[in-house]
Amino acid sequence: MTVARGYSDPARVAARAAALGAAPIGRSVDGRELVAIRIGAGERVSLVLAGIHPIEWIGVEVALALAERLAAAPPQDRRVVIVPVINVDGHAAIATDVAAGRRRYRRTNQHRVDLNRNFAIGHAPAPAWFPRQRAGLAPWSEPETAAVAALADGLAVDRAVALHAFGRMILLPWAHRGATSPRHAELVAHAGAIAAHLPGRYRVLHTGRWPLFRPGGLELDWLTARGALTMLVECGRGGLEPLRPSTWLEPFRWYNPADPAAEVEALARALEPFVRGDEAR
Numbered sequence: 001m002t003v004a005r006g007y008s009d010p011a012r013v014a015a016r017a018a019a020l021g022a023a024p025i026g027r028s029v030d031g032r033e034l035v036a037i038r039i040g041a042g043e044r045v046s047l048v049l050a051g052i053h054p055i056e057w058i059g060v061e062v063a064l065a066l067a068e069r070l071a072a073a074p075p076q077d078r079r080v081v082i083v084p085v086i087n088v089d090g091h092a093a094i095a096t097d098v099a100a101g102r103r104r105y106r107r108t109n110q111h112r113v114d115l116n117r118n119f120a121i122g123h124a125p126a127p128a129w130f131p132r133q134r135a136g137l138a139p140w141s142e143p144e145t146a147a148v149a150a151l152a153d154g155l156a157v158d159r160a161v162a163l164h165a166f167g168r169m170i171l172l173p174w175a176h177r178g179a180t181s182p183r184h185a186e187l188v189a190h191a192g193a194i195a196a197h198l199p200g201r202y203r204v205l206h207t208g209r210w211p212l213f214r215p216g217g218l219e220l221d222w223l224t225a226r227g228a229l230t231m232l233v234e235c236g237r238g239g240l241e242p243l244r245p246s247t248w249l250e251p252f253r254w255y256n257p258a259d260p261a262a263e264v265e266a267l268a269r270a271l272e273p274f275v276r277g278d279e280a281r
């Protein structure tokens with residue numbers, strides 16, 4: 001899998017997660033296991049979600065690198081709960097595509113639902129004549145999002161990070177409304193501190209700033225509405241290279257840079273203080 005060199009395929013994700021004590025939290029449409037890694041001890045929880053969009057493998061790498069850093073010195077006053085891959089069926093399908101040399105773009109689960117439109121906030125149901133497209137018929141219609149909801153319902157989550165690709169942006173709520181969230185200033189301080197420790201100029205942006213793009217059903221907004229300080233990180237700048245036409249035709253490469261190790265490490269290091277519960281600095 002030349003295109004995916006430097007990334008963890010499903011077997012490697014499972015092995016790294018298992019080494020960190022991952023436990024099942026549910027099953028996908030096709031019956032694959034979703035797992036969560038729990039590190040540290042305490043009532044308060046930081047939740048880290050990745051792999052909800054299956055082609056965004058760099059986010060999965062960051063989640064695992066962050067988990068491995070935390071496990072080396074587990075926090076004593078809070079737990080960090082990490083779901084490294086939410087769309088496990090899609091992640092497996094991408095691995096198969098890339099190994100077979102198929103240049104396929106995938107964003108949805110096996111019901112063709114974009115899981116990051118399926119959370120119970122600002123949900124815009126799909127039309128009845130095409131019920132399975134996009135956001136799904138109802139919030140939590142998909143087993144993958146339902147598993148995340150059930151996980152979060154049992155936890156006192158007060159901080160959260162959703163890992164996506166690409167664009168080198170830290171996106172702040174709300175996404176489905178033009179307003180900023182009640183704790184916007186606090187979030188800006190945290191996101192600014194994280195961006196300051198990252199290479200390549202990450203921008204901190206209010207997601208709802210674009211009047212024509214205010215999607216509902218995002219994990220970002222759902223966790224914010226539950227009182228968690230939440231940010232969505234678009235990891236990396238993608239892998240499109242204007243002077244290398246082979247990259248123009250490769251969806252995996254659009255989202256995931258070749259040789260991601262340095263940026264993955266920088267992201268994990270920069271996000272670590274936030275998920276540990278530190279003040280912004």
Ligand SMILES: [Zn+2]
Binds near residue numbers: 056164165
């Ligand atoms: Zn995404």
